[in-house]
Amino acid sequence: MRRGAEKHRAAPTRTDGLTLTTKKQQQRPPVIADVARLAGVSVPTVSRVLTGAAKVSEEKRQSVMDAIALLKYRPSAAARSVASRQSSVVAVIAGNTSRYGYAETIRGIEEAARARGYIVSITVVDSIEEDDVERAVSLVVGQDLAGIVALKFDAPGVAALQRLPEHIPTVAISGVRETQVPQAVLDESSAAAELTEFLLGLGHRTVHHVRVPPSRREDGRTTGWRRALRKAGAPIPPALDASWLPESGRAIGQALARDGSVTAVFCGNDEIAMGVIRGLADEGLRTPEDVSVVGFDNHPLSGLWTPPLTTAHQDFFGLGQRGFELLMARVSEEPGARRFSSERPALVIRESAAAPSTDRGRSDLTA
Amino acid sequence: MRRGAEKHRAAPTRTDGLTLTTKKQQQRPPVIADVARLAGVSVPTVSRVLTGAAKVSEEKRQSVMDAIALLKYRPSAAARSVASRQSSVVAVIAGNTSRYGYAETIRGIEEAARARGYIVSITVVDSIEEDDVERAVSLVVGQDLAGIVALKFDAPGVAALQRLPEHIPTVAISGVRETQVPQAVLDESSAAAELTEFLLGLGHRTVHHVRVPPSRREDGRTTGWRRALRKAGAPIPPALDASWLPESGRAIGQALARDGSVTAVFCGNDEIAMGVIRGLADEGLRTPEDVSVVGFDNHPLSGLWTPPLTTAHQDFFGLGQRGFELLMARVSEEPGARRFSSERPALVIRESAAAPSTDRGRSDLTA
DNA sequence: TTGAAAGCGCTAACAA
């Protein structure tokens, strides 16, 4: 059974011709016919003032509006959806909803949607397991939708996107520009390269990298880091894998501290960077005096951290907004509608990165 | 115009009796009639296997299932909703969605909902302005809903809850137990009192309080703090107001540093506590050696902070789950259904609080 | 500009 829904209307049996003046406390929510009756017009006329689909005389329009206000009538979105084969809900499908970047992106989508009168529904894909993906996709697609925004921030999100049916307008939100569906992107690889170059420019021989769980084989952040290193002819150490938990960065920081060749670390996000700095400190290493550490995202706490984090600012909120607008363009089939909207995160230089200390970075790399 | 929706079905004109074998690439999504035709049964029979509302012979059941799989048919939730006067969407209405507690709570709601086959829609109320509240409520109520979960974490959320119509099952999620509607609560005031008593027990003469924007006149955290102080006969300094931004805590920390009587500070949440600690440090004061600071929430980064934060653990995810289950109980009108579900945040003792230094806390309070 | 009639995709009521 896929449905667990229950009744939400009070009266199972309709009482027609209810007298409004006597029954102040209506039992069932008013329907369009109630409005029509009270306003002395036909049902389609009420519909016309509701949708603006056709002209209605000012006089009738007014009495319809009055009736609506008096009854506190709200049209049923579901009935509208069925009758018009249109919908005003957009679904967001994602591998997570509460982590910083996700939550801000969703907030951006919601705000843009609400401004246009759309509702946003969210459903999360727990893992890349066949079952989880199928269940989530099923739930999403079962709704009558105006469109879907898929967050490709992680593997579950990417897996879900791949199973979405063709016939529903879809846009993706991502850190890497790809071509299958329209996308709003935050160009991670450029920013990652820039951050890496910044570190190299400070005099570091190379830059180590701690990555968060990638959405595909490799994330844009890792790609950008590697590209910058290669371009500079610097050695490319193996990337270290953190989980999404800041604590995982701490363990990695401790390990890194024991490797005397490490002088600069580029982390997949700010929270991991905070963990790494903590782990380094656990081993008696200071940031940036002993080891420089940079993050990614410009998390709200990154400027408050000790030391304040050098990072790349990702405007997730704006990303969400752009994603929604891209969907709208797609849905209304605007002629020259763009399929992409890309923005490049800007460097935020604070205090967690500095020139390498002369005490470290002497030993050889075993890349 | 309240609707900005667009068509999402490809073919405006129906082509009946389409031959499935020749047209591999279907233009319009299959409807129940297509399934019935292909399976050689009536439409209601298909509906029966879909909903499980009545017995269907195994034979027909199987051919219906086959047809569904072959056509990749998904029932229209909107049509179901209209026909059955049931819905499988629950709306979440909140003043914010991306801050830690909010996001985790919503994640909890979503997970519990998905497990029961429900979809969750979210809409935010930007402010307590009449217009914002009305727009948000309108959007929420316009959907056909199984129920509503209102987050009373802030003033906009409270304002929205008050305007929600009676006829839709509603539960609130809150930090204080109140009685109007069923509620899932995290008992803030007890935990706040406990935290305050903990500080007092360490030897502090009193505890200062920095609060986040309250949802009503006063939040449970502030109430609990005041209660503990009164009970202990300690002076009650005026509460200081921070915004939701961690940076606002920093400015307050700097101000607090200049008041020699301050030895212990209880902050409305961990992020503000981090800001306060930073502000104190800006003025050369160490935590906890010079001033003890405790937070609230047990934010994921609180254990990584320097020093690790003493705080109260709030299980927001579980809170969201409990809220949803409460709604389900209400919706199905379970006989002995509870209207409340309360849990008490547990103290998490780390390193940001210690006995007062002998250098501070000498000057008199001007409470 | 308006109303009557005919749907939308589905479930519910009623016979058979």
Next chain:
DNA sequence: TTGTTAGCGCTTTCAA
């Protein structure tokens, strides 16, 4: 167990 007949609350023809 099954099909037929009526709806659900709305929008969309189509005439007038």
